Amino acid sequence: MTDQRTYLEVKRTVDDRALNRRVLERFVAELDARSSPVRIVEIGAGIGTMIARLAAWDCLPEEVAYRAVDRDDESIRRARERVPEWLEGAGYAVERPEDERGETTLLARSDTTRIEVTLEVADGFEIEDRADAVIASAVLDIVDLERAMPAIEGLLEPDGLLYAPITFDGGTTFAPRDPVDDRIERRYHHHMDAVRSAGGSRVGRELLWRLPDAGWSVLEAGGSDWVVRPRAEGSGAKTGYPDGERTFLEGLLETIDGALAELAGNELDSELVDLVPGERRRWLERRRNELEREELVFVAHNLDVLARPPE
Ligand SMILES: C[S@@+](CC[C@H](N)C(=O)[O-])C[C@H]1O[C@@H](n2cnc3c(N)ncnc32)[C@H](O)[C@@H]1O
Structure with a gap:
């Protein structure tokens, strides 16, 4: 069996290629336009690959407070090991002072950027914060949107941003083709829609009507297929x-x-x-x-x- 943390680690390069650059560029421009320090909350951060990516790709503004939350304690444990290494690999000098609650906070500095990272085990839809941006990467397709959307709205400043990349949108295909591929795909998606306790197989496009219906403005959207x-x-x-x-x-x-x-x-x-x-x-x-x-x-x-x- 592939361990979930290992899966998230090897998923990183697949996501790197897949992320929609137009949507990412708009996100980066919107972050840049905000006054420092910019506060980011990532829900379902897994082992912290998004922090590492945004730092390595120079996507973060000058001063950032980055709170990464996942309900899986093993993932956060792995993040605490891996994120400092990844940030150092991206050219950051990393210090690890403990905060007053004894939680690990990383202080990462490059020539252009200072990031304070906290890695925390929690239900991301139960926490309190006031964030410039909430990131939920490969998360909204596995959770209950009725609960997630108001919780995210409650975490954001009035003019804040939700960045939800890699949201599954109904397509699972293999090559070379096999006669039962279509049946396998329909069953797999049916499992997401009807058997799994939350989420669904077409949440990507669902966001495009559910968000505006709830009064949100969709600033950008685009495909991020895994190949x-x-x-x-x-x-x-x-x-x-x-x-x-x-x-x-x-x-x-x-x-x-x-x-x-x-x-x-x-x-x-x-x-x-x-x-x-x-x-x-x-x-x-x-x-x-x-x-x-x-x-x-x-x-x-x-x-x-x-x-x-x-x-
Ligand atoms: C598919 S993984 C994606 C992880 C990471 N964002 C990535 O792309 O590598 C989904 C993650 O969401 C986390 N998760 C699901 N529901 C959550 C919740 N209510 N609060 C915090 N984390 C949650 C899971 O534990 C898991 O680590």
Whole structure:
């Protein structure tokens, strides 16, 4: 089994390629226009890859207070190990003073930017704050939006920003094609919509009407599809999957298989065509073999959204 923290670590380069640069540029410009220090709250920060990315890509304004929250204590424990290393790798000098509650605060300085980072275990929709920006990356598709949206609004300054990149939007495809791919995809998405306790398979586009309906302004939105494929040199010789992305695909196949296994014991939507017995195992075996032979290609559809709360 791929551990969730390892999955988040190997997901980083997939997200790096996927993030919609137009939406990110607007987010960075909006942050730049705010007065210092800029306060950012990240909900569902996982192991802290977004902090590291924004620092490494020079996306942060001069002075930033960055509060990263996740309800999973193992992820925050990993973040406390990895974020200082990543920030140092990005050219920051990092100090680790303890705050008055004994929590780890990192003080990271580069020639242009000073970031104070706190990494905290909490339910991000229960905390209190007053933030210039809330980031929720690959999070809004797995939570209850009815609870999340008012909570995020309550965390933001009146003219604050919600940046919600990598929000799943209904597309899970593999190549080479297999006759049961479409059925597998529909079942996997049905699991997100009807079996999982919260979230859904089309939350990306849902945000585009739910936010305006609730009085938010969507400033930018755009696709951020995941594309994972083995690389080839100019000569056509394969050079394998980049970084840890083979592990990313292993984790993803496990997730899909787990969802389908759970569906098997549930009442199904009558529109879902059954898989004949053994098909799920055959499909998984085939995909694992293709991964082993470095032939498997995976594409998923996500959306990035930047929005401002109601006035
Ligand atoms: C798919 S992961 C994404 C993690 C990270 N944003 C990334 O992209 O690498 C979703 C994360 O949201 C966290 N999460 C879900 N609901 C949460 C909540 N109510 N409060 C805080 N974290 C939450 C999970 O623990 C998990 O780490």
